[in-house]
Amino acid sequence: MSGLFNSLHIGQSSIFANQKNMSVLGNNVANANTEGYSRQEVQMEAWPTVQRGDLSFGQGVKVGDIARAHDRFITDRLRDASEEYGEAEGKATPLTELERIIGIDENSLAGSIDDFFDAWQELTVNPEGEAERNLVLRQGGALATRFRQTENSLAGLEDSIDSRLETELKNVNDKLQQIADLNQRITQATSTGHNPNTALDERDRLLQELSQELGSKVYINEKGAASVYLPNGPTLVQDNQANQILAGKSATDGLQFTLKSGKTETSLPSRSFGGEFKGYIDVRDKILPEVKADLDQLQHDLIIQVNAKHATGTNLDAETGLNFFQPVTSYQSDAFALDDDGFADADGDLLQLTLNGNQTEVGVAESDTLEDIRDKINDQVDGVLASVVQGENEDTYRLKVVPAEKDATVEVNTENLNSTPNNLVASGNVFATVDGQAVLQVALNEPEKISAGRSDAPGDNQTALEIAELRDAQVAGSNKNATFVDAYGKISSDVGLEMKQNEFERESLRDTLNQLENRRDEVVGVSIDESMIDLQRYQRAFQASAQFVTTVDEMLQTLLSIKR
Amino acid sequence: MRVTEMMSYRFLRTEINDINNRMMDLQKSASTGKRVLESSDDPGAVRPILNFRSQIDANERFDKNISRANAHLANVDGILDKIGNSLIKVKEHGIHFINGSLNDDDRETIAGQVGELKKELLGLANSRVGDDFLFSGYKVQTRPFQQNANGTIEYHGDTGEKELEIAPGERLAVTVSGEYLFAGRKDTDGDGWLNATGKDLFSVIQHIEWAMQGKSGEMVDASGEVWPEVENGQPLMVNEDGTLKTDTSGDPIPLIHADSPVHLSKLRDSEGNPVTIRDLDDPQEYNVESVEISGNNLDNFVYVHANGDIAQMDSDGDPVIETSVANEYEKLLDSDGNPYQLTQVPELEDTLTNLDEVMSRVSNERGRVGATMNRLESSQEIRQQATTDLKELLSTYEDADIVEASTKLIQQETSLRAALSVTSRISKISILDYM
Numbered sequence: 001m002s003g004l005f006n007s008l009h010i011g012q013s014s015i016f017a018n019q020k021n022m023s024v025l026g027n028n029v030a031n032a033n034t035e036g037y038s039r040q041e042v043q044m045e046a047w048p049t050v051q052r053g054d055l056s057f058g059q060g061v062k063v064g065d066i067a068r069a070h071d072r073f074i075t076d077r078l079r080d081a082s083e084e085y086g087e088a089e090g091k092a093t094p095l096t097e098l099e100r101i102i103g104i105d106e107n108s109l110a111g112s113i114d115d116f117f118d119a120w121q122e123l124t125v126n127p128e129g130e131a132e133r134n135l136v137l138r139q140g141g142a143l144a145t146r147f148r149q150t151e152n153s154l155a156g157l158e159d160s161i162d163s164r165l166e167t168e169l170k171n172v173n174d175k176l177q178q179i180a181d182l183n184q185r186i187t188q189a190t191s192t193g194h195n196p197n198t199a200l201d202e203r204d205r206l207l208q209e210l211s212q213e214l215g216s217k218v219y220i221n222e223k224g225a226a227s228v229y230l231p232n233g234p235t236l237v238q239d240n241q242a243n244q245i246l247a248g249k250s251a252t253d254g255l256q257f258t259l260k261s262g263k264t265e266t267s268l269p270s271r272s273f274g275g276e277f278k279g280y281i282d283v284r285d286k287i288l289p290e291v292k293a294d295l296d297q298l299q300h301d302l303i304i305q306v307n308a309k310h311a312t313g314t315n316l317d318a319e320t321g322l323n324f325f326q327p328v329t330s331y332q333s334d335a336f337a338l339d340d341d342g343f344a345d346a347d348g349d350l351l352q353l354t355l356n357g358n359q360t361e362v363g364v365a366e367s368d369t370l371e372d373i374r375d376k377i378n379d380q381v382d383g384v385l386a387s388v389v390q391g392e393n394e395d396t397y398r399l400k401v402v403p404a405e406k407d408a409t410v411e412v413n414t415e416n417l418n419s420t421p422n423n424l425v426a427s428g429n430v431f432a433t434v435d436g437q438a439v440l441q442v443a444l445n446e447p448e449k450i451s452a453g454r455s456d457a458p459g460d461n462q463t464a465l466e467i468a469e470l471r472d473a474q475v476a477g478s479n480k481n482a483t484f485v486d487a488y489g490k491i492s493s494d495v496g497l498e499m500k501q502n503e504f505e506r507e508s509l510r511d512t513l514n515q516l517e518n519r520r521d522e523v524v525g526v527s528i529d530e531s532m533i534d535l536q537r538y539q540r541a542f543q544a545s546a547q548f549v550t551t552v553d554e555m556l557q558t559l560l561s562i563k564r
Numbered sequence: 565m566r567v568t569e570m571m572s573y574r575f576l577r578t579e580i581n582d583i584n585n586r587m588m589d590l591q592k593s594a595s596t597g598k599r600v601l602e603s604s605d606d607p608g609a610v611r612p613i614l615n616f617r618s619q620i621d622a623n624e625r626f627d628k629n630i631s632r633a634n635a636h637l638a639n640v641d642g643i644l645d646k647i648g649n650s651l652i653k654v655k656e657h658g659i660h661f662i663n664g665s666l667n668d669d670d671r672e673t674i675a676g677q678v679g680e681l682k683k684e685l686l687g688l689a690n691s692r693v694g695d696d697f698l699f700s701g702y703k704v705q706t707r708p709f710q711q712n713a714n715g716t717i718e719y720h721g722d723t724g725e726k727e728l729e730i731a732p733g734e735r736l737a738v739t740v741s742g743e744y745l746f747a748g749r750k751d752t753d754g755d756g757w758l759n760a761t762g763k764d765l766f767s768v769i770q771h772i773e774w775a776m777q778g779k780s781g782e783m784v785d786a787s788g789e790v791w792p793e794v795e796n797g798q799p800l801m802v803n804e805d806g807t808l809k810t811d812t813s814g815d816p817i818p819l820i821h822a823d824s825p826v827h828l829s830k831l832r833d834s835e836g837n838p839v840t841i842r843d844l845d846d847p848q849e850y851n852v853e854s855v856e857i858s859g860n861n862l863d864n865f866v867y868v869h870a871n872g873d874i875a876q877m878d879s880d881g882d883p884v885i886e887t888s889v890a891n892e893y894e895k896l897l898d899s900d901g902n903p904y905q906l907t908q909v910p911e912l913e914d915t916l917t918n919l920d921e922v923m924s925r926v927s928n929e930r931g932r933v934g935a936t937m938n939r940l941e942s943s944q945e946i947r948q949q950a951t952t953d954l955k956e957l958l959s960t961y962e963d964a965d966i967v968e969a970s971t972k973l974i975q976q977e978t979s980l981r982a983a984l985s986v987t988s989r990i991s992k993i994s995i996l997d998y999m
Contacts, residue, residue: 032569099602110614114621121625124728125632128696128704453724455835457702460724465735471622472732485618489611496603496610503604514578518571525568532995 090279215274
């Protein structure tokens with residue numbers, strides 16, 4: 001009798017186990033399309049056998065555990081691949097915008113440069129024509145506007161990168177908090193012997209997303225809590241504690257990050273990040289400044305070259321020495337003012353010039369005028385441009401020494417002029433070190449102020465010719481071996497190259513990511529077909545068990561009917 | 565390997581996405597006809613594209629400039645033709661004058677006709693196109709040849725010759741110097757100073773006119789007035805009423821400087837502008853001897869004698885000449901306030917020889933204009949050819965191969981269709997249908 005009851009028990013355990021299986025299977029199918037869901041499996045075990053005499057009897061089946069399919073290696077690889085993909089993806093958006101700003105269509109800056117010199121070329125035919133002169137002014141203005149627009153667009157791009165990062169931070173901080181919460185649930189469940197499968201899936205998903213966004217690294221400790229770090233060390237999540245990343249804009253350096261841990265805040269250099277953040281920040285801090293510097297150089301070259309030619313010309317009002325573009329203002333490093341006689345009075349002395357740290361000396365004689373010193377400097381020293389400019393008073397003149405290259409520095413030391421004479425007046429900082437940003441702007445506003453010729457004769461076109469010929473002159477770029485348009489072309493093709501490379505990277509990284517995700521699905525994903533077959537299997541097992549119970553019941557009935 | 569639904573859907577999604585992206589790109593190139601729209605489409609092509617566009621722009625401008633220069637030269641050529649014709653007429657009159665048996669009336673008529681031709685030539689010398697004078701150098705708005713009150717014709721333009729860029733780095737002068745064409749002055753040795761290379765057109769014709777009036781061998785001033793002279797051929801100063809001017813000791817004042825009759829002209833700088841006393845701080849700069857010049861009015865012009873000496877000036881800044889009495893000076897200005905310019909009128913035959921020289925200069929210049937126009941035309945052809953070539957080159961870099969683009973588009977369409985049909989077929993098969 002007890003044997004039969006025991007059989008009933010076996011049947012029951014089987015029904016129970018298969019039911020459990022069915023419900024886990026149902027759950028798997030239900031979550032077949034859930035992002036990050038791992039297939040769960042019921043682990044069935046046979047009950048321990050009972051020893052009766054020489055025989056051991058099975059006691060049915062029991063549900064040992066509901067485990068989730070998992071492959072630590074693939075999960076880790078997915079996180080790494082996400083980080084790389086995130087970096088490429090982060091670069092893509094601002095690069096696309098940058099590529100549009102440094103465009104190559106006919107309305108691009110290159111077109112404006114062409115139009116500008118074309119207007120000068122047209123002026124050579126009819127140098128006194130008001131229409132032609134107005135056109136030169138207009139095209140100069142259009143060129144300036146185009147530079148302004150480009151600069152504004154670049155500044156706008158920088159702003160939008162910052163706001164994108166700032167908005168994203170809220171998301172990131174939410175996720176950090178969620179991970180901390182999940183850590184708590186997971187460690188609790190594990191310590192009480194439960195299986196926190198869903199929480200683990202959810203955390204894996206969040207960790208992967210964070211890796212893509214921040215490039216964060218993960219370490220899972222023996223209690224099952226995940227610690228999250230930034231690539232170069234700072235902790236974001238430790239056990240159930242989440243730190244916060246804060247961002248603030250400073251006027252000078254753009255968006256700056258701080259890490260708030262409890263009540264302490266430490267500054268977070270922008271190179272700490274990986275993933276999408278690194279992509280965005282790289283464009284902002286590396287690519288954009290280069291493009292800006294190149295554009296600066298281009299403007300600088302245009303201003304210097306056009307002004308140099310224009311200043312040698314004479315306009316219709318018989319004025320000479322005028323600038324066509326506003327001179328590069330921050331290059332105002334002025335020097336000695338001389339008194340009435342206009343001579344340096346520094347006999348046989350040496351004027352020291354330090355260009356980019358290299359010292360050269362120029363001999364100055366007593367009879368040298370400022371113009372003589374200027375010519376000596378220009379003849380003897382490469383890389384600097386000396387000129388004589390009018391001082392504050394009409395009678396004083398100053399010698400101005402500026403570097404010919406944008407980022408070069410020049411210092412002038414007058415200490416070695418032994419007899420530094422009284423009339424070598426220097427106010428404040430003599431020959432300050434200079435550098436600065438070029439802003440291209442037309443300095444003239446009347447058409448008759450344009451110097452088209454060497455003389456004020458209306459038909460004189462010599463200066464206009466020289467300026468028009470600058471179109472083909474190889475005077476721009478860092479090595480001064482490109483035309484203005486070509487220098488712009490280089491900026492544009494550099495951006496294009498960066499973009500192209502990024503496209504390749506994104507494509508190949510996306511493939512890697514896809515393959516890894518497929519691999520992950522292979523191991524932990526839900527296959528409907530497989531599930532259906534299993535369903536059939538468990539259903540049959542369930543039916544069989546039920547049949548078994550019925551049969552045992554009938555046997556019991558038979559036994560019980562014997563007594564009657 | 566287990567294949568899950570997620571995998572096939574993911575595969576489908578990325579595959580269709582890729583195909584769509586590629587189709588989008590192809591569609592863009594097919595519809596815009598351009599292969600390179602953004603710099604990343606082909607970074608290596610960016611600089612050539614921008615450079616070619618720049619060169620095409622420049623060539624189109626050269627083309628336009630050449631057309632305008634040619635139109636200008638065609639005008640100049642027409643004027644030179646007329647000048648040549650007028651000069652031929654002058655010469656015909658001269659030959660007729662010498663050979664023909666003419667009475668005095670006829671002679672007067674012919675001299676009058678030469679006078680008219682002189683006026684006609686002055687008109688031609690002052691030809692303008694639009695608002696601009698053709699022969700005044702850079703000073704296009706200044707009438708180049710102006711007649712003084714005393715009848716001399718002075719050049720008021722400068723020596724500028726307008727050049728245009730007709731090809732990258734290649735300049736060509738497209739104007740004719742009025743100063744050379746009419747006055748025969750040009751900087752032949754490149755020292756910045758004008759040299760006399762031939763006779764002045766207007767004075768040659770003036771001489772012809774005077775010679776026809778029978779003044780050959782006489783000493784005349786700018787207005788054609790014959791001057792009295794003493795035995796050794798020296799002209800004497802006359803008062804307004806025609807009487808001889810005398811110094812304090814009652815002697816007539818001979819108008820002689822360095823053994824030649826006084827012929828004063830304004831000192832001019834390298835651009836042909838008259839020099840004032842104020843300008844003359846460094847006489848060396850003007851190729852003249854250093855002299856003491858006094859005078860209150862620094863804006864007065866500096867005068868030089870025919871041999872290059874600077875004329876002495878009085879305190880008003882006017883040129884003077886020393887009389888026979890020590891330290892006595894007489895002004896060298898005539899009643900119109902112009903300096904004396906005395907010339908000995910040559911024989912008609914000699915003036916006609918000078919006319920030949922002027923005529924050959926005019927026809928040489930005309931030949932040069934023709935050569936320049938030919939040069940411009942051939943250069944224009946080269947420019948236009950270059951523009952076509954450059955456009956073709958630009959096209960190879962920039963333009964899409966439409967045939968290739970559409971073929972590829974069709975290819976992509978096919979693969980899209982295949983991907984879609986395979987998926988739809990796979991998703992039709994399900995184990996659920998068999999349970």
